[in-house]
Amino acid sequence: MIPGLSTTPAGYLLVLAIVVPVIGMILSFVAGGRHAERIALAVMPVGLGLALAIALEVWRQAGPLVYVVGAWTPPLGIALRADGFSAVMLVTTALVIAAAGTAGRNPFATPPVVVEARAPLAFWTLLQGLWAGLAVVFLGGDLFNLYVALEMLTFAAVPLVCLEGSARTLQAALRYLMFALLGSVLYLLGAALLYGVSGTLDIVLLAERLPATPEAGPVVAVAAALMTAGLLAKTALFPLHLWLPPAHANAPAPASAVLSALVVKASFFLVVRLWFGVLPGLPGETAMAVVGALGSSAVLIAGVVALCQVRLKLLIAYSTLAQLGYLFLMFPLAAGAHSWSDDAWTAGVVQALSHALAKAGMFLAAGLVAEAIGHDRLGELRGLGRVMPMTALALGLGGLSLMGLPPSGGFVAKWLLLQASVQSGQWIYAAVVLAGGLLAGGYVFRIVAPALAGENLAVRASIARPREAIALALAAAAVLLGFAPSGLSTLLLIGRAAP
Incomplete structure (x- = not known):
């Protein structure tokens, strides 16, 4: 038992954050037809309000929110927890899901000549199922229930990739x-x-019990290696990335936006929970160095491959691989109680947020380009800015954050990584950040340069301005994140544990 553990004030919000999308998913599936879309769109503002309320409560209490399910404390029961990292990821999830859902109204509307169509029903139902899975990942405190949430994510995300059939x-x-x-x-x-060496799967209890059983050190090390490898495969960190480019590039644009912005972040979130929460006492300098090396390789190699792409969506997909690499630079830099550790932690979280917003906006914009002109070949996008100025601006602003140019959220993240690298004497990571920024500048230039050309581009289908505005709003949010008040850093550090 965890002595003194009890539900905190407003802890019920954590349950609602999971239950609301689950109810929406079930109702959408049962009602079917056009009702599925209406239910999903009605649930989205409710979910966003709950996420904002949770973030506000975490900030107000200056500590994590807790809900003990059924009043049974771990290890007999399950506790839901929301710290600063969880809270901002819930808000980002709600924003991106709402944007993807709004953008999906046109391509996934039920045709007027039928009562129900397969693709629209699947899209609206799976989108809410994916949302529920993400909520459990960000709030769960039990390793087995987190496994269930990961499976829920997988079986919601995979069908979204192949909706086209x-x-x-x-x-x-x-x-x-x-x-x-x-x-x-x-x-x-x-x-x-x-579980075999500790008798529990609760994150807090594991952090307490594992250091007290040093004889189980080899078993814990093997468990940590297995779990980390599995989560890195789900995150698509190089060299376990082969599934991501074709999946994200071939999925419908709203699905690509959610997959790239959120789904791969879920497994990254759990790697952070594992090393900074479950295993704070495990000597992990070598493991942190390996993860940092993999992240560096992803930044550099995926950046070069992105430069070689001829399709817009594939370029954006490979840039996702490169940007994910930055997330794993926080592990060797944030480890331990050092003056630079908090900067590195904040850098990793801000990178996750800014990338989610920028990449969601860019994938939605790429989908609009393909719909408007019939393809997404980079060599044939000359004059895009003339015929689709808002879409071109969305691609440019998203690219600005990916490059890490001020005043974007990407700049804040990469600047903090540079500071932590220099202060810790790990100059190699500073070089990686700078080289990755140059590579990002190269592949973003390949998008922006033809878009700004003065030629006339033939448009096959007109795109409504509100649809362009959604992509632009997400990309602009990634830039505006750079203007976030200093209190955001305080929020991100609430509940943080350090190995």
């Missing part, structure tokens, strides 16, 4: 499924080993 999308979805299942098996094996 073509052979290409089915192949991409199956590859995604194989990597996701491999990651799940490795994660579950590691969790089973931890």
